Amino acid sequence: MKHFALIMGLCCLSASVAAQEYPSYNENQPLQEYFDASDTNANKSIIYVFFNNDPCYNCADAVELVEQVYNENFADQYNMYLINYQNDRENDFIDTYNLNRPLEVVLQRIDDGAAFAYQKLDNLPDMVSDPVSFEEYLTEEINGFLGNE
Secondary structure, eight states, X not given: OEEEEEEETTEEEXXXXXXXXXXXXXXXXXXXXXXXXXXXXXXXXXXXEEEOSSOOTTHHHXXXXXXXXHHHHTTTTOEEEEEEGGGOSSSOXXXXXXXXXXXXXXXXXXXXXXXXXXXXXXXXXXXXXXXHHHHHHHHHHHHXXXXXX
């Protein structure tokens, strides 16, 4: 089992990842290097997990649940990236996806290597107290938006 840790200011998100191998993410590393190091397929849609330097109380738990749902249900179908959007100087994720919360999940539909529609999932940290409902909601949203490919 490999551990993936993201440094968030003084706070650290750490989640245990079994099915998907993530490359190590270094805050000083250009994001393109992070993407290039990933074992990904450019024709797969993407599940982005964006966070900032000011994590919410339940952010780490929400990331762990997102990773669990992804690994159990979607690792073979979609790419997933965990990104500190405040450190992004290359891709302009803040404006592209209107990011402004401590944790946001964005589903990005990809078709023939080109990005098309996207959908933001708000308030996932508020749902961690009920992991079953969290999993059902996330699975339904991913299947509903990305499953139509």
